[in-house]
Amino acid sequence: MLAGPKREWVIVSAALALGGLILLFGRGHAYSRGETVPVRITLITADRGDLDCALDQAFDGLRCAFHGDATAVSPPPPAEQMLAPYLTPDRRLLLVPGLFEQPALVARYEQEKPIGRPKHRLKRFIATCQVELIAKVPKVRVRFGKRNAWGDAADAWVAKPKSCTVSD
């Protein structure tokens, strides 16, 4: 179809193929499903049981407490399997099941129980966790507080905690 010096066609074809390889495979390795990665999550103890997500999908038994239309899942999933939305310090969204069931967070919760105390009086802390990446969710509804409105969020990783430490 396209005429022209053969060797130049070979050069251009090779250039296009190499370009495709550069674009596809030349961007380094990002972690993918099944891998364990360290993440930092910013929290206050009042976040326990106060943060919700709404999503129809389930991931090996892990699921949000609400369906995509924000109606409650019945019966509600057990605490260690219930996904809840958390943010990293640079505001990346994670859906993590049973984060406050981790021993380090149980201890931190016992230190500063939020009952009867306004949220702004609670000290913000960082949970550094090893989490297994389960799946990336393109769209999910979240609310950061039972009294808050639902909002849409994009590109959240579902991540299962393996171990956590806590620091201020």
Next chain:
Amino acid sequence: MSALLASPSSAPPPASPPPISTVRLRFPSLKEDGPLIFLLLCMIVIGIGLRAYHLDEPQTLKWDEHHYVETARSYLAHKYAWNDHPPLSKLIIAAFMHVLGDGPLAWRLPSFLFGLANIGLVGLLTEHVFRSRRAGLIGAAFVAMDGFFIAYSRTALLDGMIVAFSLAAMLCVLKGRTLWAVLLAGVFSGCAVSFKLNGAVFVFAAFLGCLASKPLRKYSPLLLLTAAFIFYAQCAVALINVGRSGSIAAVIAENQAMVKNHLGYTVVHPMSSKWYTWFLPTRPIFLRRDADVDGAVRVLLTLGNPILWWAAIVAVWSAADELLSPGLKRLWQDLRARSSTRRIGLLFLLACYAGPILFWVPALRDAYIYHYLPSYAFALPLLAGLVSKTYVVRRRLALGFVVLIFEVSLIYAPLAAELPISEAALNARLLPNWR
């Protein structure tokens, strides 16, 4: 190098040059130049794709977008907003937000569309100056694949739009023979200065272009009047929209306050840079840098393809050498007789390259790498002309250079198109002071 740039027109000028309209453009034939044309077209298509890729991400504002989007929001609410720059860009963004809603696509779509226009405009300008469609296609492909232009097609920032208007103005002046060309050049250069005041350089350049052109010379004052009217009109529209007076006095007062504000800047931003550092460059700016949980980062960096960047500077020097080596007298003769479209075109490309840099030499306030973008837009046609000329005498060398540009552009594409990349792969692409 200058031998490659030198054209047959370096002989003494003919007594009566042929009218420009009768000179036939050399169209690159598919049979002869098929591989090159195919590669260049692929570069343009990929460049457009990189501009469009997830244009609406992130959903939050990047770098200085908040200045312009917030002002556009105020215009939509008919509320007065302090303007750091003349209001035209914000009026355009507000118009898109009015139609598409207040979202990331509406914020960035004007930049995207002007970014596409830049590809075509550089192509047309290069084709006109070098009388070669091959050169035009090379120029368009270089702009299409360059990360600096891609970055400014993906953000609600102004500099890519200024480039489009300045290219359009210069194309009118260089190609035009009638009053309409002058009026259009006035409109376009008036729009350039209505984005940022440093666009005034292009009003001046277009005016000089008219003065140097025999058929346009008598209309030159109309260019200034048209540009002034456009500048006044967009200021007045913005003021009237918020319930204020759109009188000439009000527009002058508004702009006096703006200039005073700019001249009063004393804080030196850590990302600012001196004009003489732009040639390396030493301080490209991350317009976005977001890390994901999975270790991937998405960045938007004001860094072009380094090979194009440095080769364009070589092309500028070699064009200056070609113009000046026969002497200033000869240059003046060319200008007066309009005997060489190429030499006149080279002169104006060089003027438009140098003008935006010279604007920042007095250092009245801090400058940034993106102030180099208009200069870069006028340097790439010079490089495209050089490559096209080389292609005639050393075909494989020129094709190899275009292939090199293509590959290096793809290596740097993730940094301009916000493709996910690992931190290590990102750092491998950057000099230590670029990180």
